Amino acid sequence: MKILILGGTIFLGKQLVNSALSRGHEVTLFNRGKHNPEWFPEIEKLKGDRENDFESLKGIKFDAVIDTCGYVPRIVKISAEFLRDNVKHYTFISSISVYKDFSEMGMNESSEAGKLEDESVEEITGDTYGPLKYLCEKAVEEIYKENALIIRPGLIVGENDPSDRFTYWIHRINEGGKVLVPAPKENNIQFIDVKDLADWTIKMVEEKKSGTYNATGPEYNLSFEKMIEESKKVSGSDAEIEWVDEKFLVDENVGAYVELPLWLPGEMSGGNKVDVSKAVLNGLKFRPLDETLQDTLEFDKTRQSYIFRAGLTSDKETALLKKWESVKLTSSKNSD
Numbered sequence: 001m002k003i004l005i006l007g008g009t010i011f012l013g014k015q016l017v018n019s020a021l022s023r024g025h026e027v028t029l030f031n032r033g034k035h036n037p038e039w040f041p042e043i044e045k046l047k048g049d050r051e052n053d054f055e056s057l058k059g060i061k062f063d064a065v066i067d068t069c070g071y072v073p074r075i076v077k078i079s080a081e082f083l084r085d086n087v088k089h090y091t092f093i094s095s096i097s098v099y100k101d102f103s104e105m106g107m108n109e110s111s112e113a114g115k116l117e118d119e120s121v122e123e124i125t126g127d128t129y130g131p132l133k134y135l136c137e138k139a140v141e142e143i144y145k146e147n148a149l150i151i152r153p154g155l156i157v158g159e160n161d162p163s164d165r166f167t168y169w170i171h172r173i174n175e176g177g178k179v180l181v182p183a184p185k186e187n188n189i190q191f192i193d194v195k196d197l198a199d200w201t202i203k204m205v206e207e208k209k210s211g212t213y214n215a216t217g218p219e220y221n222l223s224f225e226k227m228i229e230e231s232k233k234v235s236g237s238d239a240e241i242e243w244v245d246e247k248f249l250v251d252e253n254v255g256a257y258v259e260l261p262l263w264l265p266g267e268m269s270g271g272n273k274v275d276v277s278k279a280v281l282n283g284l285k286f287r288p289l290d291e292t293l294q295d296t297l298e299f300d301k302t303r304q305s306y307i308f309r310a311g312l313t314s315d316k317e318t319a320l321l322k323k324w325e326s327v328k329l330t331s332s333k334n335s336d
Helices: 011-020 073-083 129-147 166-176 194-206 223-237 246-251 266-272 278-280 289-301 316-336
Strands: 002-006 025-033 043-046 062-067 089-095 148-153 178-182 211-215 240-245
Touching: 002 011, 002 266, 011 025, 011 194, 043 266, 062 073, 062 148, 073 089, 089 129, 129 148, 148 166, 148 194, 148 278, 166 223, 166 289, 178 223, 178 316, 211 278, 240 246, 240 289, 240 316
Parallel strands: 002 025, 002 062, 025 043, 062 089, 089 148, 148 211, 178 240
Antiparallel strands: none
């Protein structure tokens, strides 16, 4: 197949290229050429801007396009309309953030999506990101109809992850010492290895699948405790784990999913219990947890003097642990 990838030089895009090439496909990248231009010297790279400069794509036909970098519906619509006559199948990488109510357990593809009161808004914030992604989906479906494939990943993790929202944990465990982790231990967590997502996406493109699919994992219930214990094994760390009460963390205004990645307290916890059965029935597979952790740790070790974008700072973690010890001591005295 001739596959066009919009983007293709950051994280998921890189793995999509690797997967497509390994399966014998011809890949072309279309982007502004600003990120990692040295990657993939063997494939065709076309420069342009998906909003107003498609000159390099004019007249070229492809079997499929994968859109990894659509965030604003107006711009996604421009891209889809331009490509419609020359590209047979459109895959749009969306997000489970489209869903309106994260208190819902087992959200599936028919669960209600979030909406914007003003659909002309284009500023991407924590509140608008999901609804804008949903409007992007609608733009693709309106133009490509039965040839549109919408993939809604959860947290994408692994090699080259720019968000640090998974890398933080294996990095912090590897550092050792006392590590603050949100209780309860049995809290479910979900994420998907970037390589698994890429391989499955290419498979779905090959099969010309259409419709909408949640794509996170694994297919079994994975507890926070299991992830932390596996991180200790992979890193060989003797870190001391301090399980800290959820109410304490909420009262201390600790940022869910940002300062403590993967942690979704209370009514938000449905975001870690998303139904992925439709994708699994259509071939989505998950590599063992230790492989994802090992890949992530090896990637993390390549970065020198790096400032993390997610996770607690050392000073804040220390302060929280000190205050938590005081709370535990007071509680113990009161119960005597």
